[in-house]
Amino acid sequence: MKLLLWLVLGLAVLYILRNKKKPAASQPTARAAAATGEAEVMLRCADCGVYLPASEVLYDLAGKAFCSDEHRRRHA
Template sequence: MKYLLVLAVILVAVWLWRKARREELQSRTPPPPSPPPAPGAIAPPQAMLRCAHCGLHLPAADAVRGTDGAAYCSTAHRQAATH
């Protein structure tokens, strides 16, 4: 019986604490919105390709294309693959 009473007191205390916390969060004013990012500050995502020789992943804009259309990370790997 003693443990049941202690449990009931703890549950009521937790309930009151959570209720006060919820009311506090609701009464706060939301923070002002952050300014929009500068145009061009963040580049859009790029497609990633895998080097056909070593397996390194690199952006498609940086890839060196072989004669067969395969992507390579450098001209040395493109030449090594053709020999």
């Protein structure tokens, strides 16, 4: 019975360590969103219609959202 307890505890520690490592590898804004428990706002590219996190969106002068610089230039 004690062995099972240690096994569960070990798995819990591994799970926590893995969750801590993942956000550190991604962007700071995504980490902040994860820390507050909020889902990041998703915006739609005005050119191709793909949805992407607000932190990765590029805006043109009119304030339209784009997924990439190429799409932003194509739309201008």
